Amino acid sequence: MDQDINYIEIEKKWQSKWAESHSHSPNFTNLEDKFYCLTMFSYPSGDKLHVGHWYNYGPVDTYARYKKMNGANVFQPQGFDSFGLPAENYAIKHGIPPAKSTNLNISKMKSQLQQIGAMFDWSNELNTSDPKYYRWTQWLFLQLYKNGLAYQKTAPVNWCPSCKTVLANEQVKNYPSKKDKPAPGLSYNGCDRCKTEVVKRDLKQWFFRITDYAEELLANLDDLNWPTKTKHMQKNWIGKSVGAEIEFSVKDTDSKISVFTTRPDTIYGATYIVLAPEHLSVKELATSQNSANIDAYILEARNKSEIERLAADKEKTGVFTGAYAINPFNDEEMPIWISDYVLISYGSGAIMAVPAGDERDFEFAKKFKLPIITVVSEDGQPNESGICYSDHGICLNSENLNGLTSEDAKVLICDELKSRDIGGAKTQFRLHDWLISRQRYWGAPIPIIHCDDCGAVAVHDGDLPVQLPTDIEFSSTYGEDISPLATSESFLNADCPNCNKPAKRDPDTMDTFVCSSWYYLRYPNANIDTEAFDGSRLNWLPVDLYVGGAEHATMHLLYARFITKALRDFGFLDFGEPFKRLIHQGTITKDGAKMSKSKGNTVSPDKFIERYGSDTFRAYLMFMGPFDEGGDWNDKGITGISRFLGKVVNICSRIDRKYTSDVSTIKLVHKAIKYVGQDLDQLKFNTAISKLMELSNVLIKHDSIDEFTVKSLILLLAPIAPHLSEELWSLHFNSDNSIFTESWPIYNESKIVDDEIQIAVQVNGKHRGNIRIEINQNKESVLGMAKSLETVAKYLSSGNLVKEIYVPNKIVNLVVKP
RNA sequence: GCCGCAAUGGUGGAAUUGGUAGACACGCUGGUCUUAGGAACCAGUGCUUUACGGCGUGGGGGUUCGACCCCCUCUUGCGGCACCA
Incomplete structure (x- = not known):
């Protein structure tokens, strides 16, 4: 090789040059070419960057640099999602306050992020645990509170005994039960962070009214340039069901029971009612001779773990209350039962059971010998008895509905319910309001003061931030009965902002997902201290490209959409969707398994960066396969990229400014410009690199290379290997300017056209030979x-x-x- | 159980979206240079056959002059939801 490049040295050199010239800060006043390119920020764990960080940030930076060379005014900020449990647990174990360890970790992580050599604009850095940031998180809370979207209620909530805090629905996952768990082969609901089985607790907590936006969150999905998989997951999570609400009166009482059903057309087949064991009407309905049974059943249900209740193939259980409801359409008496196959958390916690049209009701009815009346069949004719038909069809045994399709019957029933004022059409969502209280220290305090006289009162905007106290003793026992903040008298005691009487601050902190639900709005405003965001800087929103892991589909990405819509409705924003385009990077695995410290299969980027440099490392990650599919790490594969970059260095050294390359070489260069650009445009980094390899495999055979070719080659490589390209550029073109101030090369279509091509000749569809023809030959x-x-x-x-x-x-x- | 996505050489992956399957790279084999090579470079490399040829994109079927690509069906793997009425 003619020239040896010391990758480590040139990387340092160019990184400091970029920093000196502030070349990564955009011109915020030029909106026309703005390109807001965002990768999800990360948690500063204190560990070194892992391959996943590089795989997230490297390729996206390549895209950002490509956009910049094509004239975009790129804003690629970076920051830290630094509130959260690990820092607090670290404090409990080692006695180091979270603020201290977090700041240390941030500075460590920042210097490592800088090694990537990405175009991060550090002048607009964010840190969610900084009072300058969480002040505005608290402001956001108050905006939601003042607009009726934040409220407190007592409800059975998910509690993680290990993390010692409540969790939002989105943060509870269904895990398969391992051998050593109580129910092998089944599943259980566990904490998203630690997989510990969650338990239900009745607690008074703060919620955000995300369900108010369920319909819009669902409807707007269609227009988003997002992965269909992610849109599907959000759609399922929101879980819209269209049906009817029907009110049943209870025989001999004034009580009413309301149910939700998607099949009001089967009302004549409803032969009994089932309430969830937790249903509030259970106690009052129970007749004295049944109450002992009922109490026993409720107790049993409560003591059953989620695992047992979730077991889908489990036999149905239930008890009769002794009470009867009246079917408002045929005045038949319907026994009211209690069973845990009805969930309190969905609809009204009560159902009308139609055993002939619902498998679960059918099973229950058979077991408890309840009547089964067929009311829908495929053709409207009675089918053989003893089967359950759950599809839509034609009504029978249903008086005036007979002969109607299920769809028509639904409309008729809903109309009648409405005119009789006992229900009507109703849409039900699976989505629940977002529980945002956390019984932990290291989060943004909820800016509410509880006053005996005035109730929950908002802290005045001028008194924000409500700062985290520092006189907290970190203990492994806290969190059971009391939030850590409640142990600080200095924090807890405050005067009511309304009446000035002594009152108590809310002792909980906010879910860290609240911090990340709006950070993308803050980046362009990071240096504005007087308000959360400035109108002119908001013009940089929405984010043009957002990249991050798919695991956030029903958490962060849903919350962020909700908060954006809410802020729009409060008058702060003029858009309702935060992320125009979303891409999930794939996962890099090792021997087919996800890398994790516990498995001991992590790959450390360090040893590869020391040996090959960060350009080679990031280029290899891009070359492994499609960006959104990830791939399996292979130690050997990186040598292919290393050889390729070596070839490029070699080729550039053969530059001869007087030399004119032959037509076919020129053609290849123009083709490379076209196709590398096309691929980068679509974030197809792997094929872009392979096209550059093809070009260099041809060029390496030439002793002299013309100037245009060398220039093009370096420019095409620049987004992929930025440090090396800068070095080659300054070496061969003596330019004082960064290569990233240059424009992407332009190809000439006429130079690409082939006038002679080879085509295949088939006989009966089988390839039998090739012929060379002139283009457009007759x-x-x-x-x-x-x-x-x-x-x-x-x-x-x-x-x-x-x-x-x-x-x-x-x-x-x-x-x-x- | 329901919904979604995928399956291509020894390996990672390409394929202008219905038109020469396997680009590019790893690995492997042979060679050059070297005191040495886990360096670099060159050549070969889907399977099968001495050859002509035959076979080949998870299995089976279909549409078509022609299918990795479209349709049906099955298998396997991954992801999501899961007694949601």
Whole structure:
């Protein structure tokens, strides 16, 4: 090799040059070409960057640099999602306050992020645990509170006994139960962070009214340039069901029971009612001779773990209350039962059971010998008894509905329910309000003061931030009965902002997902202290490209959409969707498994960066496969990229400014410009690199390389290997300017056109030979050439040519029959 | 159980979206240079066959002159939801 490049040295050199020239800060006043390119910020754990960080940030930076060379005014900020449990647990273990360890970790992580050599604009850095940031998180809370979207209620909530805090629904996952767990082969609900089985607790907590936006969150999905998988997950999570609400009166009482059903057309087949064991009406409905049974059943249900209740193949259980409801359409008496197959958390916690049309009701009815009346069948004729038909069809045994389709019957029933004022059409969502209280220290305090006289009172905006106290003793026992903040008298005691009487601050902190639900709005405003955001800087929103892991589909990405819509409705924003385009980077695995410290299969980027440099490392990650699919790490593969970059260095050293390359080389260069650009445009980094490899494999065979070719090669490589490209650029073009102030090269379409091409000749669809033709050569002569091929002629002579197909400039296919 | 996505050489992956399957790279084999090579470079490399040829994109079927690509069906893997009425 003619020149040795010390990658480590040039990387340091160019990184400091970029920093000195502030080349990564955008011109905020130029909105026309703005490109807000955002990767999800990360938690500063104190560990070194892992391959996943590099795989997230490296390729996205390549795209950002490509956009910049194409004239975009790129804003690529970076920051830290630094509130959260690990720092607090670290404090409990080692006695180091979270603020201290977090700041240390941030500075460590920042210097490592800088090694990537990405165009991060550090002048607009964010840190969610900084009072300058969480002041505005608290402001956000108050905006939601003042607009009725934040409220307190007592509800059975998910509690993680290990993390010692409540969790939002989105943070509870269904995990398969391992061998050593109580229910092998089944599943259980566990904490998203630590997989510990969650338990239900009745607690008074703060919620954000995300369900108010359920319909819009669902409807707007269609217009988003997001992965369909993610849109699907959000759609399922929101879980819209269209049906009816029906009110049943209880015989001999004034009580009413309201149910939700998606099948009001089956009302004549509803033969009993089932309440969830937690249903509030259970106690009052229970007749004295049944109350002992009922109490026992409720107790049993409460003591059952989630695992047991979730077991889908479990036999149905239940008890009769002794009470009866009246079917408002045929005045039949319907026994009211209690069973844990009805969930208190969905709908009204009560159902009308139609055993002939619902598998679960059918199973229950058979077990408890309840009547089964067929009310829908495929053709409206009675089907064989003893089966359950849950599809839509034609009504029967349903008085005035008989003969109608299920769809028509639904409309009729809903209309009647409404006119009789006992229900009507209703849409039900699976989505629940977002529980944001956390019984932990290291989060943004909820800016509310509880006053005996005035109730929950908002802290005045001018008194924000409500700062975290520092006189907290970190203990492994806190969190059971009391939030850590409640142990600080100095924090807890405050005067009511309303009446000035002594009162108590809310002792909980906010879910860290609240911090991240709005940070993308703050980046362009990071240095504005007087307000959360400035109108002119908000013009940088929405984010043009957002990149991050798919695991956030129903958490962060849903919350962020909700907060954006809420802030729009409060008048702060003029858009309702935060992320125009979303991409999930894939996962890098090792031997097919996710990398994790516990498995001991992590790959440390360090040893590869020390040996090959960060350009080579990031280029290899991009070359492994499609960006959104990730791939399996292979120690050897990186040598391919290393060789390729070596070749490029070698080729550039052969620059000869007086030399003119031959036509075919020039053609190759123009093709490379076209196709590398096309690929980068679509974030197809792997094929972009392979096209550069093809070019360099040809160029390396030449002793002299013309200037245009060298120039183009370096420019095309620049987004992929930024440090090396800067070095080669300054070496061969003596430019004082960064290569990233240069424009992306322009190809000439006329130089790409081939005038002679090779096409395939097939006989009966089988490839039998190739011919070289002039582009757009007439059909007759092409067919003539094809037929005269020796390997083709022999098939023609042994059969009859029945059809000749010629797709211009593509293929000849001759159909021969014996 | 329901919904979504995927399956291509020894390996990672390409394929202008219905037109020469396997680009590019790893690995492997042979070679050059070297005291040495886990360096660098060159050549070869889907399977099968001495060859002509045959076979080949998870299995089976279909549409078509022609299918990795479209349709049906099955298998396997991954992800999501899961007694949601």
